[in-house]
Amino acid sequence: MRRLVAEFRSFDRASRVLMVNQFSINIGFYMLMPYLAGYLSGSIGLAAWAVGLVLGVRNFSQQGLFLVGGTLADRLGYKPLIVAGCLLRVAGFGLLAVVQSLPAILVASAATGFAGALFNPAVRAYLAADAGPRRVEAFAVFNVFYQAGILLGPLVGLALTTLDFRITCLVAAGVFTALTITQIWALPAARVDDVHQPNRVLHDWRTVATNRPFVLFAVAMVGSYVLLFQIYLALPLQAAVITGAASSTALVTSIFVISSLVAIAGQMRITAWFSKLWGPQRSLVIGMSVMAVGFAPLAIVPGTSPLGVTAAVVALLLSAGLLAVGTAAVFPFEMDTVVALSGGRLVATHYGFYQTVVGIGILLGNLGTGAVFGSLQAAQMGSVIWVMLIAIGVGCATALHRLERSGHLRAAKVEPGHADSIAAGHT
Numbered sequence: 001m002r003r004l005v006a007e008f009r010s011f012d013r014a015s016r017v018l019m020v021n022q023f024s025i026n027i028g029f030y031m032l033m034p035y036l037a038g039y040l041s042g043s044i045g046l047a048a049w050a051v052g053l054v055l056g057v058r059n060f061s062q063q064g065l066f067l068v069g070g071t072l073a074d075r076l077g078y079k080p081l082i083v084a085g086c087l088l089r090v091a092g093f094g095l096l097a098v099v100q101s102l103p104a105i106l107v108a109s110a111a112t113g114f115a116g117a118l119f120n121p122a123v124r125a126y127l128a129a130d131a132g133p134r135r136v137e138a139f140a141v142f143n144v145f146y147q148a149g150i151l152l153g154p155l156v157g158l159a160l161t162t163l164d165f166r167i168t169c170l171v172a173a174g175v176f177t178a179l180t181i182t183q184i185w186a187l188p189a190a191r192v193d194d195v196h197q198p199n200r201v202l203h204d205w206r207t208v209a210t211n212r213p214f215v216l217f218a219v220a221m222v223g224s225y226v227l228l229f230q231i232y233l234a235l236p237l238q239a240a241v242i243t244g245a246a247s248s249t250a251l252v253t254s255i256f257v258i259s260s261l262v263a264i265a266g267q268m269r270i271t272a273w274f275s276k277l278w279g280p281q282r283s284l285v286i287g288m289s290v291m292a293v294g295f296a297p298l299a300i301v302p303g304t305s306p307l308g309v310t311a312a313v314v315a316l317l318l319s320a321g322l323l324a325v326g327t328a329a330v331f332p333f334e335m336d337t338v339v340a341l342s343g344g345r346l347v348a349t350h351y352g353f354y355q356t357v358v359g360i361g362i363l364l365g366n367l368g369t370g371a372v373f374g375s376l377q378a379a380q381m382g383s384v385i386w387v388m389l390i391a392i393g394v395g396c397a398t399a400l401h402r403l404e405r406s407g408h409l410r411a412a413k414v415e416p417g418h419a420d421s422i423a424a425g426h427t
Contacts, residue, residue, distance in 0.1 A: 003268050007141050014130045014188045015138055018123055019145045021179055021187075025086070025119075026149025028175035031157030032093060032168050039165040044100055054102075054109045061113030062120075063359030069114075070121035070352020071201055078126035078348065079189050085119030086183065088112075089176040097169035120355065125348035128339045135339060136280060139332035140271040144264055151260035204346055208353045213408040214341040218357040220403060221334060223396030225358040226365030227291050227389060228327055231259055234369050234385065235320060241377060242304055242312045251313065255320045262324035270328045280333045281404045285397050287329030292393020294322030295386040302382035340411035365392075 008016060040046045040054060073081040092111030099105055131138035160168040209215065239251040274283040301307055301315035342350040369385065376384050403409050 004141065004144060007137060007268060011131065011134070011138060011141070013186070015127055017183070017187045018127050018130070019142050021082075021183060022123065022142060023145040023149040024175060024179050026146060027153040027156060028089070028093075028172045028179070029116075030150050030153025031160065031175075032096075032172045034154050035157055035161045035165060035168065036096075039161075040105070043165060044105070046102065046105075050102055054105055057106055058109040058113040059363075061110040062116040063113075063356065063363070065114055065117035066121060066355040066359065067205070067349065067352040069117040069119070070125070070346075070348040070350070070355075071204065072118070073122035073125060073348035073352075074204070074346050075201075077189065078122040078129075079183070079187050081122040081348075082119045082126070082187065083180055083183050085115040085117075085122070086176045086180040088115035088118065090173050090180060093169050093173040093176065097166045097173065117352075121348040121351040124335060124338075124351050128335065128347060135336045136271065136275065136332045139335040140267050143328065143331050144267045147260045147263035147267075151257065151264070154256070204349055205353075208342075208346060208349050211341065211350075213403070213410075214338070214350060214354075215357075216403055216408055217337060217341060217400075218354045220396055220399035221354075222358055222361030222365075223392045223399075224288055224291060224327075224330060224334075225362050226369075227294070227323065227393050227396075229362050229366060230295075230369065230389060231255060231320065231323065233366050234373060234389070235316065237373055238298065238316055241382070242309060242316065251316070254317060258317060258320045259324040259327075262321055263328050266325070267328050270325065271332050274329050274333070280336055281409045283333045284330060284337065284409070285400045285404060287326050287333070288393060288397040288400055289326075290329060291323055291326030292390050292397060294319050294326055295389045295393070297322075299383045299386035299390060302386060303377075337409060341409070343411070 008019065011019075037051050037055060040051045041048065046054070069081060069085075088111050092108045092115060095104065095108035095111065099108060127138055127142060128135050156171075157168050160171055235255050236248070236252045239248040239255065242248070243251055274287065277283075278286055297315035297318045301311050304312045338350055338354050339347055369389075372388075373385055376382055400409075
């Protein structure tokens with residue numbers, strides 16, 4: 001903990017504000033979202049298809065519009081987009097507290113999703129620019145705050161939701177109101193790079209899309225997000241297989257607690273160790289390999305027989321821990337590589353494009369995993385799904401290794417004067 005505090009204090013005010021803001025953003029978001037489906041189907045009485053529509057609209061309005069948010073951040077400045085995103089979350093969560101009709105709920109859901117599309121690329125681009133050569137260390141500390149918010153948010157939300165979900169919505173809106181005010185007051189402004197003109201949006205998108213090393217990297221990293229998001233899909237489904245759907249809550253909670261605690265307690269050590277042993281590019285390959293190996297315990301013990309419930313639970317929790325270690329190893333170097341491959345140009349747009357690509361991968365990966373999980377379990381072939389996920393991870397690690405060997409992960413050449421203009425843009 002002292003190491004984390006020391007690292008946190010070593011960054012300037014803008015980076016520290018962004019880290020604390022992300023902690024608060026995740027508390028406000030995760031105190032509400034895990035319980036939204038239950039509220040919509042229970043208290044509001046929406047049909048299952050309508051609940052799916054609401055959640056789908058929220059996800060699409062975020063994942064599908066990351067590129068728009070990144071483009072706006074590069075043109076209007078990082079701070080205005082961060083503030084606008086938080087303000088939009090205030091409106092969205094506040095609306096959820098008072099409306100009950102499906103059209104109004106869809107509007108509120110879309111607002112909360114688009115808010116994420118506005119501030120996510122801007123936060124990452126701002127942090128990268130402000131941290132400069134210490135990007136890897138900055139994103140490591142950032143991930144600790146990120147995971148801490150994910151851990152604490154659902155606990156706060158659970159306590160509030162036992163009273164009334166609408167109270168949870170209002171408290172979440174209050175968190176984002178405080179964030180909006182804090183960022184207006186405490187977050188230094190980032191100057192917009194004046195080389196980008198409003199009528200050149202398509203040109204900028206074409207610049208990003210034709211950045212071949214960056215696009216290859218984004219595609220190669222899709223597999224890592226497919227694996228990461230199994231903590232929300234395949235691992236909870238496996239918990240239900242082990243203990244039964246009615247008794248799986250405690251085991252699912254343990255999965256999330258382990259994942260968050262690994263990042264909170266181990267992120268700084270993992271990042272320092274990987275940096276020292278392998279450097280940024282090779283660390284991506286090794287970290288991705290750890291994520292793939294993370295599913296091996298479940299491939300070996302795919303159910304409760306013949307080794308029993310205890311062995312199946314241990315395998316599940318061990319997989320969650322290994323997946324968390326691999327994710328912690330990959331994340332800081334991944335974020336740093338996006339900036340490096342952008343060459344310091346259109347950084348937020350690159351982040352937006354990157355998050356859109358991996359968002360499509362998450363959607364397809366979850367659809368595929370969900371489609372085959374039940375049928376494989378019914379056919380007593382539960383280990384096959386975990387072998388498939390291991391294969392995805394190995395394929396991703398192999399692709400990253402080839403990009404690293406061919407030099408495609410090396411930093412792009414920065415245009416003269418551009419990096420200086422970014423660095424000087426924070427006051």
